[in-house]
Amino acid sequence: MGRQLLVIGSNGQLGxxxxKIVSTSSTYTEIMFTFAGREQLDLSHPKQIAxxxxxxxxxxxxNAAAYTAVDKAESEPxxxxxxxxxxxAQLAEIAKQHQTALLHVSTDYVFDGNNHTPYxxxxxxxPQSVYGKSKLKGEQAMIEIGPQGCIVRTGWLYSExxxxxxxxxxxxxxxxxxxxVVDDQIGTPTYATDLAYALLNIAETKNQPPFPSRTITKKGVETYHYxxxxxxxWYDFAQAIFEIAEKSCKINPIVSDQYPTPAKRPHYSVLSKRAIKQQFQLQIPYWRSSLKQCLEAINNNHG
Ligand SMILES: NC(=O)c1ccc[n+]([C@@H]2O[C@H](COP(=O)([O-])OP(=O)(O)OC[C@H]3O[C@@H](n4cnc5c(N)ncnc54)[C@H](OP(=O)(O)O)[C@@H]3O)[C@@H](O)[C@H]2O)c1
Known part of the structure; x- marks a missing residue:
């Protein structure tokens, strides 16, 4: 029997x-996939999880599920x-007990954005927001509990x-x-399909144990950036979208102070991807190339 892989949060962008990849690719035939949405597995109910x-x-x-409403989180901590x-934390405990590998997705918003070079x-x-703080606590719980697995931080996800x-x-x-559109927050737009391929690449890695530790963290849960x-x-991102999609709408650059939001966002959240590239030999696409692919998928009504 093939390896059993569960995706939690199957109705989100990443899920x-x-x-999409699993249903169209012949690469992962060795793996038996189960996709669970909120209806099958509601993470707000500990008993249901158990x-x-x-x-x-x-x-x-x-784990592709998360509370992702960054502004709403300020009033729903x-x-x-x-x-x-x-x-x-509960998933990490279960994973440890069942010797299941847990791939957990986290965020660039765990950083404050005061850097000028990639994190x-x-x-x-x-973290500067309720969302960022809650995601950091999730990372820390995973590291503390120490199941087999890894944390993959990402940022600025979009998809069809x-x-x-x-x-x-x-x-x-x-x-x-x-x-x-604000021009004083800098990051990297990331196509969810590319992140999904990277996660599947990690999940099917042939190395045993699957997530070799470079001993950054004390119990071996590695943290990667993708x-x-x-x-x-965001201004550049919007310009690229309109250019590729051939929209004539004019974009005025503004600063974050002119567009106040309940949650504070980092001004700079570019992630260094050195560890994931070294460990898994990933070829990562340039953001504009992936944006083109996503816009084609939207154009073809694949969303
Ligand atoms: N979006 C970004 O820009 C971004 C940036 C950095 C990191 N990330 C991280 O990347 C991961 C994937 O993000 P995404 O953009 O794919 O998020 P998304 O589109 O908002 O999807 C999140 C999924 O989580 C599910 N979910 C929420 N509450 C749940 C609950 N109580 N029980 C079970 N499922 C629940 C949602 O279910 P419903 O469909 O039923 O609502 C949704 O399907 C998350 O860990 C996120 O923190 C995202």
């Missing part, structure tokens, strides 16, 4: 990107904490699925002649 794993066993879990921290995997996090910046920009281009190559401001 749906994983489903019950689910009483009845089901897996070799690997990819308990729920963000339950999903992004306590449920992750390395082992740099001290200092669900709600994201690319789809918002395309909608605004239909509705308005000009829009304002984003597309290159950097951009």
């Amino acid at each position: 749906r990107s994983l489903q 019950d689910y794993f009483q009845n089901n066993r897996y070799d690997t879990i990819i 308990e729920l963000a904490d339950q999903i992004n921290y306590q449920a992750v 390395h995997e082992n740099e001290s996090p200092h 699925f669900g709600h994201n910046f690319v789809k918002t920009m395309l909608r605004l281009a239909q509705e308005r002649e000009q829009i304002n 984003a597309n190559e290159g950097v951009a401001s």
